[in-house]
Amino acid sequence: xxxxxxxxxxxxxxxxxxxxxxxxxxxxxxxxxxxxxxxxxxxxxxxxxxxxxxxxxxxxxxxxxxxxxxxxxxxxxxxxxxxxxxxxxxxxxxxxxxxxxxxxxxxxxxxxxxxxxxxxxxxxxxxxxxxxxxxxxxxxxxxxxxxxxxxxxxxxxxxxxxxxxxxxxxxxxxxxxxxxxxxxxxxxxxxxxxxxxxxxxxxxxxxxx
Numbered sequence: 001x002x003x004x005x006x007x008x009x010x011x012x013x014x015x016x017x018x019x020x021x022x023x024x025x026x027x028x029x030x031x032x033x034x035x036x037x038x039x040x041x042x043x044x045x046x047x048x049x050x051x052x053x054x055x056x057x058x059x060x061x062x063x064x065x066x067x068x069x070x071x072x073x074x075x076x077x078x079x080x081x082x083x084x085x086x087x088x089x090x091x092x093x094x095x096x097x098x099x100x101x102x103x104x105x106x107x108x109x110x111x112x113x114x115x116x117x118x119x120x121x122x123x124x125x126x127x128x129x130x131x132x133x134x135x136x137x138x139x140x141x142x143x144x145x146x147x148x149x150x151x152x153x154x155x156x157x158x159x160x161x162x163x164x165x166x167x168x169x170x171x172x173x174x175x176x177x178x179x180x181x182x183x184x185x186x187x188x189x190x191x192x193x194x195x196x197x198x199x200x201x202x203x204x205x206x207x208x209x
Contacts, residue, residue, distance in 0.1 A: 042123070049120055050127040053077060066133075071142035078117055078148065085112040090159045100161035114153040114164065121145060 039047070056077055057064050064073065088102075089111040096102035125140035139145070157164050 046123040046127050049123050050131070053124055056080065069139050071139050071144040074121075074139050074142070074145050075148055078112070078121075081117075081120075082109075082111045085110045085116075087111050087113040087116075087156070088160070089156055092159075097159055098161045111156075114149065114156045117152060118149055121149065 054066070057066060057069065057073075060073075087110060088106075088108055090097040090099075090102075090106065090108045094106055094108050096104075096106055096108075121140050125138055128138050128140055129135055135141075153164050156162075
């Protein structure tokens with residue numbers, strides 16, 4: 001009887017040790033998971049974009065695989081995304097063509113904004129290489145895709161009456177190891193605004209929607 005009791009106690013002790021060991025592993029896993037920093041907004045968006053493109057490739061007709069993707073397929077994908085666009089792009093025969101703020105609605109189609117497409121291609125280009133693609137074979141960085149984006153930018157700029165030119169950086173000089181802003185005085189001390197100017201540049205429009 002004593003033997004059975006000792007055996008039972010040993011069994012109970014072993015079971016408790018196993019439970020404690022399991023709890024330790026679970027707690028350790030939780031600590032490791034919590035110590036991993038969350039993905040940035042950019043990384044999350046890049047992952048979603050890559051999943052969307054992979055789904056598009058899987059549903060493509062005729063069947064298509066990632067290694068077979070060319071610049072033509074990338075352009076096809078970008079045009080496919082236009083149906084989900086939210087940016088009004090006026091046709092050339094539209095009376096509001098070139099107006100920044102049209103006074104009334106018009107039947108012109110909604111498209112993906114150039115800024116959105118440009119950022120999307122940048123993320124997909126990086127995701128392609130992160131998932132095993134060779135940089136020299138990256139279809140997202142092809143010349144045809146760059147030309148397409150340039151055409152979209154130029155047409156949307158004219159159609160919507162906006163400028164996508166980047167604002168020029170203001171020059172700076174170092175005096176006594178301290179950086180100071182350099183003021184460039186235009187003829188007469190102003191640039192037509194009655195104020196002293198510091199290199200006037202184009203307005204940089206990042207949000208097209």
